[in-house]
Amino acid sequence: MEREGTPSATVSPALAGRPGRTDGIDEYRRRWTWDEVRWASHCIDCYPGNCPMRVYMRDGKVVREESAAEFPTYMAGVPDMNPMGCQKGVGWTRLLDAPERVLHPLRRVGERGEGRWERVSWDEACTEIADAILDAIEEVGPEAVIAPSGCNLGTLALAGRGKFMDLLGGITTDLNAEMNDFAAGYYMTWGMFDPVSSIDDWFHSEVFLIWFGNPAYTRIPHNHFIAEARYRGCEIVNIAPDVSPSAVHADYHLPVRPGSDAALALAMCHVVVAEGRYDETFVTEQTDLPLLVDPSTQRYLREADLVDGGSDEVFYAWDTATQQAVAAPRGTLRWGAVDPALSGTFSVDTLTGVVEVTTVFDLVRERLDEFAPERAAEICGVHADVIRDLARKVASKRTNILGSLNAASKHYHGDLIERAQCLLLALTGNWGCHGTGARAWGAGFFDGLLTFAMKTRRGPDETAAVLDMRDMMMKAALDADPTLTEKVWSVEMARSGTMGNMGGMVPPVFLWYRFAGFRDIWTRAEWHDASMPRPFDEYFDEAVAENWWAPADLPGADQPPRVLIECGGNVLRRTRGGSQVLLEHLWPRLRMVVTMDVRMSATAAYSDIVLPMAQQYEKVGFGIPTSHVMHLTFCDKAVEPPGEAVDEWEAFRRIAAKIESRATERGVGPYTSGTRPRDPRQIHDAFTAGGTFVDQEAIVDEMLRDTALAGTIPAEASLDEIRRRGFFRWEGLGIMPRAVAQATEPRPDETFVPFRKHVEDGDPYPTLTRRAQFLIDHPWFIEAGEHLPTHKDPPASGGDHPFQVSSGHNRWSIHSLNTANKLMLETHRGAPHLVMNERDAAEIGVGDGELVRLHNDKGEFRVAVKLSPTARPGQVIMYNGFDDYQFPGWSSPNNAEPGMFKWLHLAGGYGHLRYWATEWQPCPVMRNTRVSIEKA
């Protein structure tokens, strides 16, 4: 029966309000009770996370949690950020007593990975670990102790592992290479990979390019700002090979060929330039496009070309007023009286005679001619008219490129894609103002984490001294070199390893190449781009010989790893190239593998000792501090951890105590690591600052007070205060280089958008040219033809096979943290699945839910297929995060991913192409892996 008209609220009289009928429902009133409420969050790497929640407790146990939803409106006319949370967060309580939880120290009694364990005491476990560490130090050196850097470290883990490894002199691998989240192309352009606007700033966008992201899966608490921007008039464009879940609410879906996105971006640049729609003022001021370049060498004109003994880092533009080459100022983007030509050919007297020079803009324009829309359409599969329409929109509207972080970096030529995106944004003036930009992941602001590690006692004195020292150093540096700004100085300090290197991280490429079996993979030229002119080893050797990575090029060839401590991650699950490579090559070298975790991960399963850690709500901590959400969010300790679980600080403290006593008994130490003396006989004393920092509440209280001193949170901040308020909003950038590099002072009544100091004040960028840089004239880049933005087809990584396997973060887990969680498993098929187009499936004769075998020249795995017309024929999608033990034979998709990285990312000795923590370094990729698929 079709019901007509508006629904009426009339109730069948026989059923309405019968007396006495409340009986039998009181049970539900009783279920919704509690006797205590605490602030909570989930201090994990669902970046940016920071969802304020409350845990509801009954009889001393956490019953459930609920989004707190207490954010005020910050900027008039912009929706508030309530209620942040997701399905993982609102059901986290189940993980506290889940069957995958580890409650006691376990020691392996079978083979590694066999699943046979015995319970041991903390004392026994720590003694074995301490002795293994001391053995490693005596036989090899402290560099034989490795902490691979996972990203699910909470505050106490970050502090504990950081200080422990620092005092020991061991090696912590850089988390950005471990996670493959480094946007190399953004770094090449801006000298940093991570400008990050706040999620509510998305509301200001007029064109939203969902590009290398799937926010419907990975930005669950933030996705509403996209929908709300749309309701305000923003057009949503989803650019992806598959009709992704984020295409559902887009206005346009552009089904781009996998890995061809640079061609699409460059074609849009072509339209913008050819139609004269580019923002000449913006590119002239903000970028290197007006700088002069010698077309015969494709190198910038430098002072050293003009003057004997001239600088390699002074560049020129052609002043149309005076008709001469004029040095570009390094301390500002502003040209003053100079009127630089963006285009033209000019004669310049150099030390070697008269040279005809042109501008970077002209070289770029020439390059763009290869990407006229019709031509680019053949490469990327997007129709030329669509390219033109979109380019015109981007040129006239506030445009925001949203990768979830930026998954372009997970492509072999991701750097080229990102540089092309940056060029599009530059030509259209789309950064440094509301509703614009591109982003990766940002962090910083929580300065107490940095200062805490240096303290020997509680109180503000030492912190104030550190902050004063930093200001004095900066003032001296800026006085000595007036071209420096706080940002450029901070970043240079980080590059020199003086500050902010997060506990002495090193790029993991050296460990992987020398000891983990990756040399055999990376030297396979056919899996690299065909334009790699020389054997891979030559580049590696040159980079080492030139000292481009010193002193971070560890472990050395004579420092084989002996002990591996996994804390805050799952190295066997996450490593591109797969657990197989690590288990075959790295594991046999290790005398001791320790995993500290809340649960039995794949890495835990292959460990010698597993130490039980406290879960969320069982320890204090904070979300990852970032401008993405603009808040420091607190998770209180609501309950004691069960069994023998402890927080990570306490775990490292116990190991340190045992090292101290065993070293004394065995007479080990002192020794020198790097340039610093270390003494294992005093490591516990140093770790706890003479017993000052044992209690977790004292530690985080100290961090909060220090952070307040640094000026990023309110002056009254303390543990007591955040227990009342749940979160603080950032009030300043503080001292951490990555935060300072955002180059915008937070304002209390505005959404945050980075780079305002560049755009509004003309502050320089921390690049070789001090400008957003599109020409990278490093000799390797010129040799490879990648000195300018371009497109290259993805190499046939994995061999000549018909399918491309793509990936992405899944909806149901944060990395592998929740993949074994029954509650989440119930919301899909309870097992990993591969998304495949029905037509492809019909060809190989496989039906929905059936098992297929994917294999290539690297490896294989088996998984059930899920058929969908959303998948692009020829491409299959294997969402990542599932743990190895969820696949038959524990062979995960990583085993078929070679884990290649582009050889150019070993380059150094050039301006900003220098390592600093989480920044410039080689990072393995996995997208566009070629596979064959058959019914298993």
Added chain:
Amino acid sequence: MTSVMQPESGPTGQVAMVFDLNKCMGCQTCSVACKVLWTREEGEDHQWWMSVNTQPGRGTPKDWEDMGGGLSGGKPAPGRQPRREDFGGGWDFNYQEVFYGGKGNKTHLRPVENGDNTTSWGMNWDEDQGAGEYPNAYYFYLPRLCNHCTRPVCAEACPTGAMYKRREDGIVLRNEEACLGSRFCMEACPYKKIYFNYARKVAQHCIMCFPRLEEGVAPACARQCPGRLVFVGMLDDTDGPIHKLVNEWGVALPLHAEYGTGPNIFYVPPLAPYRLHEDMSIDYETPRIPPEYLESLFGPKVHTALDKLKTELDTVRSGGSSEILDTLIVYHWNELFGEYTTDPASLDRSPASVAVQLTTKPAG
């Protein structure tokens, strides 16, 4: 606070919800928020009073739209009782075997089949599969819970009179002490949103978080929806967004109104990206989601509702303003919840005080 007493007479009303499908990303936060609050006890493992499915799809329980029930010509239509395996889920997993069984990689973690055919379906089995042909595949997310129908055929079908519709807010409830587990309600319900508790031998369904509503707190699914897309309020509150969206602007529609039961959950129907021609140019004419499919769910008014949304989008894109879209933006989160804006953390809900409240309430 609302009295816990069931009045014999007094104001009547109907609490309703509007789900804006253009904001729903299928994350299941609503589903999990409901589950951890209400269905964690024995016999409730497979119960998801709130669930989100990908449409087109077979949904939960599997093929529920083909199971009948509801009213036809004003009379109860025959309906099929969904079976346990139609719901699927509620799985056990072999954690112990995998982690501690000494078998290494010879076994792997998976749902364990107990001979009940439940591992071949679940509450979200056909997630993100959709329909159509690449690159014009399409789907959207449809959150579903009890419709707390104006004519609750479930209650009418109950042989023991255990079910009733509450006078003051129209919530359909069940006296579980009077429920004998006949499951006629499950046959009658055309939305197949009633579950059977095999441990306690009673039927259960969404209670619209009535204990929360009684304290002025929005239901758990709505209050925790990170998409900010669930409006809650009294249907006849003419100042509220629900009345405007449903009755004034006609952009929120009931699901399968032809079932005849007068559902009180409404949906803003889904827009979709433009289709592509074979040469990948944009087809501005043919809708990506077939209109007849949307009509099969939301009735013929879906076309005018979508046209209205598109017109409003055109208006704001050319610099104008739209009260409808501003309402759907929800500038202040609490505007979603009408009179139900109390923060639960501010309440005293200690078991002792609630017990006192329950024992001292006036006899019904």
